[in-house]
Amino acid sequence: MDKIVVGGGKKLKGEVFVSGAKNAVLPIMAAALLGEEASRIENVPSLRDVTTMVRLLRVLGAKVNQADHVIEIKPGNTLRPVAPYSLVSTMRASVCVLGPLLGRLGCAEVSLPGGCVIGARPIDLHLKGLEALGADITIEHGYVKARAAKSLRGAEVYLGGSFGSSVLATANVMMAAALAKGTTYIENAASEPELVDLADFLVKMGAKIKGQGSHLIEIQGVRKLCGATHSVISDRIEAGTFMVAGAMTRGSDVTVRNCNPEHNRALIDKLRQAGVVVNATANSVRVRRNGLLRPVEITTLPYPGFPTDVQAQIMALATLTPGISVITEKIYPDRFIHVSELNRMGSKIFLEGSSAIVHGVKRLSGAPVMASDLRASAALVLAGLAAEGTTEVHRVYHLDRGYERIEEKLSALGASIKRERE
Ligand code: EPZ
Numbered sequence: 001m002d003k004i005v006v007g008g009g010k011k012l013k014g015e016v017f018v019s020g021a022k023n024a025v026l027p028i029m030a031a032a033l034l035g036e037e038a039s040r041i042e043n044v045p046s047l048r049d050v051t052t053m054v055r056l057l058r059v060l061g062a063k064v065n066q067a068d069h070v071i072e073i074k075p076g077n078t079l080r081p082v083a084p085y086s087l088v089s090t091m092r093a094s095v096c097v098l099g100p101l102l103g104r105l106g107c108a109e110v111s112l113p114g115g116c117v118i119g120a121r122p123i124d125l126h127l128k129g130l131e132a133l134g135a136d137i138t139i140e141h142g143y144v145k146a147r148a149a150k151s152l153r154g155a156e157v158y159l160g161g162s163f164g165s166s167v168l169a170t171a172n173v174m175m176a177a178a179l180a181k182g183t184t185y186i187e188n189a190a191s192e193p194e195l196v197d198l199a200d201f202l203v204k205m206g207a208k209i210k211g212q213g214s215h216l217i218e219i220q221g222v223r224k225l226c227g228a229t230h231s232v233i234s235d236r237i238e239a240g241t242f243m244v245a246g247a248m249t250r251g252s253d254v255t256v257r258n259c260n261p262e263h264n265r266a267l268i269d270k271l272r273q274a275g276v277v278v279n280a281t282a283n284s285v286r287v288r289r290n291g292l293l294r295p296v297e298i299t300t301l302p303y304p305g306f307p308t309d310v311q312a313q314i315m316a317l318a319t320l321t322p323g324i325s326v327i328t329e330k331i332y333p334d335r336f337i338h339v340s341e342l343n344r345m346g347s348k349i350f351l352e353g354s355s356a357i358v359h360g361v362k363r364l365s366g367a368p369v370m371a372s373d374l375r376a377s378a379a380l381v382l383a384g385l386a387a388e389g390t391t392e393v394h395r396v397y398h399l400d401r402g403y404e405r406i407e408e409k410l411s412a413l414g415a416s417i418k419r420e421r422e
Pocket of ligand 1: 026166
């Protein structure tokens, strides 16, 4: 296993380029199973989760070639409908093969993903949506067994949960509906940019979809889908992580390139409220940390609200912000595994239910830390950038799930950071 060693206190200067979006490429890779010909996906980030999805597609019988940042997926005609526990248990996003398998084969057996450190991660909305399309679904021995007696049929599906809408449930229903007989309306659909990118890929394959990016999506089922070539959008969460990195140390001046500022409006607004200077162009965001920071109040919400996937990162900044910041987590109320580790670095964070009360401190001190959540690990790296002394972030494989070469990108900005063997 590797660890990342960060020497704190360096000003970050320069530009950093964002990779393709993890949360777009994973459902898009699954959607390629719906095509009767090969698909070519470009701007694919080099991530552990992508490697896991490649392995899963191969287990399902697809031929997959991966070279540099391009993946070719040939579904072929001998797809198998079983996604095994051994793979699904390592990456919850594997659940998004459920819709394509059901749509393409009329049956699917996918291991229940189980929970993870950020929450229970139920899939009741996925199953509700697929049942509305006519699938018979049972849960047997830890697997979801779905079967469509005849072909799936279009339906009106309301995907509302107590936490707002569900991103991957919307993806699963949209993918299954693409080959259903008739028209499907997904009400209270998730509107994340990654779902717009998935819909754009499906449309290139021949699907008939309208309303993507809104909370009402209409899918008119077609008889078959072809292959397509598609370049994945840039990763707004990686971009947001580097925007926060550019605010961690006084005197930093970082330009995040190859990103879409429109996808980060909520974060940019909060950074500006905190006193960070943020200038955006059509495909870049420049972040400068000059003066004192101001405390903020943040509540995570479904897109376009403040993203839960940047909650830990903005908390790292809040720990050094004079005054009291309040961060409330509405999507995953337990997503605070980073709090105890940040407190070990000298921050003063108190949890009140699903809110973190962050009392700003003058300095953090470097320490050996670890987190078993991808974004919590990123937050600890950010805290290490500003801490006095050295911070060692252990279990770096969590970071590698969602960040491509993060230590190289930060090092190129002037950070003292390197990867070492444990
Ligand atoms: C996607 O997960 C992302 N993952 C997550 O990013 C992200 O945090 C999340 O959306 C919210 O934005 C991928 O896209 C691969 P949800 P997803 O279904 O789709 C509840 C990261 O760090 N819910 O939108 O699994 C659920 O418990 C990852 O990159 C149900 O109750 O999230 C949660 O509270 C972490 N029933 C809320 O909805 C369901 O059937 C949102 O979950 C499904 C979800």
